[in-house]
Amino acid sequence: MKPSPFTYHAPTTTAELTELLGTLDDVRIIAGGQSLMPMMNFRFVQPGHLIDLNTVGGLAYVDVQRDFIEIGASTRQRFLQRSQDIAKHMPIVGEALSHVGHRQTRARGTIGGSLCHFDPSAELVNMAALHDAVLTLTSVDGDRSISFGEFGLGFLTTSVQPNEFLRSVRLARWPEGHGYGFEEFAMRHGDFAICAVSCLMTLDDRGAIDRLAVAVSGVSETPVRLTEMEGRLRGTMPDAGTATDLAAAAGDIEAMSDAYITSDYRSHLARVITRRAFTKATERADQRVR
Ligand code: FAD
Numbered sequence: 001m002k003p004s005p006f007t008y009h010a011p012t013t014t015a016e017l018t019e020l021l022g023t024l025d026d027v028r029i030i031a032g033g034q035s036l037m038p039m040m041n042f043r044f045v046q047p048g049h050l051i052d053l054n055t056v057g058g059l060a061y062v063d064v065q066r067d068f069i070e071i072g073a074s075t076r077q078r079f080l081q082r083s084q085d086i087a088k089h090m091p092i093v094g095e096a097l098s099h100v101g102h103r104q105t106r107a108r109g110t111i112g113g114s115l116c117h118f119d120p121s122a123e124l125v126n127m128a129a130l131h132d133a134v135l136t137l138t139s140v141d142g143d144r145s146i147s148f149g150e151f152g153l154g155f156l157t158t159s160v161q162p163n164e165f166l167r168s169v170r171l172a173r174w175p176e177g178h179g180y181g182f183e184e185f186a187m188r189h190g191d192f193a194i195c196a197v198s199c200l201m202t203l204d205d206r207g208a209i210d211r212l213a214v215a216v217s218g219v220s221e222t223p224v225r226l227t228e229m230e231g232r233l234r235g236t237m238p239d240a241g242t243a244t245d246l247a248a249a250a251g252d253i254e255a256m257s258d259a260y261i262t263s264d265y266r267s268h269l270a271r272v273i274t275r276r277a278f279t280k281a282t283e284r285a286d287q288r289v290r
Contacts, residue, residue: 003040006047010055014138014167017056021163022140024049029165031074031113034105053112059167060110064089068134068170073112077124081106089173092130092180092198096123099182102190112166115151118158120256121193121218123184125152129223130198130215131171137164154221174211178202179285181277184218185269193218194261195269197250199281201238209233214246214278219255219270226250226274238282243275250274 026048059074114124184196217223251271255263
């Protein structure tokens with residue numbers, strides 16, 4: 001399989017990049033190429049112009065701030081997985097990344113490419129939902145920052161406009177010592193998950209839930225935060241009953257079906273995996289906070 005003919009562009013600055021995006025039609029940005037190249041080779045997409053993000057400087061970094069960690073869009077998945085800053089302040093991201101494809105794909109794949117590709121079960125898309133991501137999009141007109149809810153519109157669809165690129169993403173930090181758990185079910189290791197669930201938690205002095213976030217992905221076209229339950233469970237003890245309530249809420253998400261996986265099975269997985277992720281987060285929070 002070969003892609004259809006295209007013109008290749010290699011800008012070296014964001015100004016050159018936005019200029020190209022603003023003037024050319026029928027354009028695609030290439031970052032790691034781990035999703036785009038297969039799609040081009042199968043001719044699912046046939047861009048007339050390919051703009052390389054890899055030649056643009058200053059887009060690969062991890063910047064730890066008090067309330068958030070900002071990550072440049074070109075930051076490789078492998079770099080994030082090995083980052084001491086991520087391991088220290090946001091360990092669930094490293095855990096989730098170990099499920100993203102394979103070492104070879106992570107060596108090229110970027111966080112920005114994964115978010116812009118917006119596969120509903122992509123682990124980094126789940127992380128963005130979990131951490132209330134704020135995404136910065138850049139065009140010749142300047143920067144605009146949008147919430148994760150505004151960014152992800154549906155299956156492989158985002159609100160990034162043709163004249164824009166994703167410059168960076170900010171993930172909200174949680175207090176040191178928070179509990180975290182990431183669980184997924186895939187047919188084989190390295191495959192996209194059928195369902196993935198992530199959970200963050202802090203406990204108060206009594207060991208009751210002080211703060212909770214749960215993101216369920218792969219079940220519907222965008223990851224779903226169990227926002228109502230997150231609020232309702234505040235102040236309750238993280239026990240088997242709480243896990244059951246949370247699992248039930250995950251099972252209530254309206255689930256997609258396709259030729260291989262029924263909606264009932266997806267809902268079943270959502271219940272089982274939510275319980276596991278919550279239990280893991282509870283165990284870790286137990287050991288660290290109180
Ligand atoms: P590219 O493929 O270069 O681009 C993807 C899309 O995003 C394109 O439409 C491109 O135009 C657009 N884009 C990229 N960067 C930007 C930007 N900064 N601004 C605007 N648009 C942009 N992913 C998972 O999540 N989980 C898995 O289990 C998994 N398994 C995989 C297994 C294999 C064998 C392979 C080949 C891939 C797998 N992937 C998986 C996909 C992988 O994570 C990709 O790296 C990711 O989906 C896309 O990142 P990329 O940097 O390669 O982007």
